[in-house]
Amino acid sequence: MDFEKHNKELIKKLDDLKYESNGIVDRSNQSIIICRNHLNNYKKEVIKTGFKSIVKEIEFFKRTKQIPLTQLIYYSEIRSFEIQFPKVDTNEQRKYIKRKLNKLNRFFLYNMDFGQYIQSKQTYFDEQYFTRDYFDNLAITSSKFYFQDPDFCTSYDMLLGKFKAYNSFILYLQTRLKNQKKSKYYEKPEVGNQVELQWTSTKTDLTELIYALHHCRVINNGKSDIKEIAKALEGVLHFEIGDCYKTFAEIKTRKMSRTKFLDDLSQGLLTYINNSED
Known part of the structure; x- marks a missing residue:
């Protein structure tokens, strides 16, 4: 062997x-x-x-x-x-x-x-x-x-x-x-039965979300950089994302959808909206 x-x-x-x-x-x-x-x-x-x-x-x-x-x-x-x-x-x-x-x-x-x-x-x-x-x-x-x-x-x-x-x-x-x-x-002051949030998906999925938030300029009018957003979400979601720049570079090499997680989010929400109208 x-x-x-x-x-x-x-x-x-x-x-x-x-x-x-x-x-x-x-x-x-x-x-x-x-x-x-x-x-x-x-x-x-x-x-x-x-x-x-x-x-x-x-x-x-x-x-x-x-x-x-x-x-x-x-x-x-x-x-x-x-x-x-x-x-x-x-x-x-x-x-x-x-x-x-x-x-x-x-x-x-x-x-x-x-x-x-x-x-x-x-x-x-x-x-x-x-x-x-x-x-x-x-x-x-x-x-x-x-x-x-x-x-x-x-x-x-x-x-x-x-x-x-x-x-x-x-x-x-x-x-x-x-x-x-x-x-x-x-952390925020405790209000009632406040629940801590934990990111339970992958680093790759969170990286997609971070880059989307940054480039759509929806946080601080786009003035916060990728690293700042990543650090903030790490604290809120109690999740270690690591080197998101490296992860994003790997996302760009995908042969299928480069925004798989965001596509899944969109489809999931559309499915819920459609079902809730029945």
Whole structure:
């Protein structure tokens, strides 16, 4: 099996989900399934063919397997975080994010020695850490993975996956915290049972809407730029849009309708109007 080729295909599939999924939870669900399927295929290949040398085995568990494993852990953490994320009260939301960050910080402190080993690019323990002969030396730490297959795991490959995934997850949480702090400037005084709004469609759909609002000059008589409108809607809709300029560039390359979301909005409203007249 050409693992490098399969890893490139995996990354492309995960990247495509940024524009095809309906929000971060849906994207996480699909990403988890894709990563599991890749890991399952890798496991079958490893059990079937094995490795020609210890060097090859180390290379697989320290680098090759880490691509789908890291993404699996990363999106599993995001999914869990978003499902449990408080739906109201921005103060509670910020506290929740900070608790998650503190928990991750404790993980890195507890595994400081291993972290320094990896960060300094040392290799003298690689045979013990990343070959299956030393699986029984598995580090006992708090983990969601209570069972690991000794035919497809080493004593430290899961821990390495967590290191890589948690570093990315920290950046995700920091961005969420930053957006939560910004969102307070868009909050209104509570009136009755006011409901917070959450954008539940895709980044691409929101980008279409932002560009339409800007170029139709319906916000501040067209004096607000794309970035300002995007930031305002991020706060109101509690949604991270990312690089909308890049997303818009991809919209322009569409072979079908370039305004698919706006077309759907128009059709949906027309259908409602027509039905309401019956």
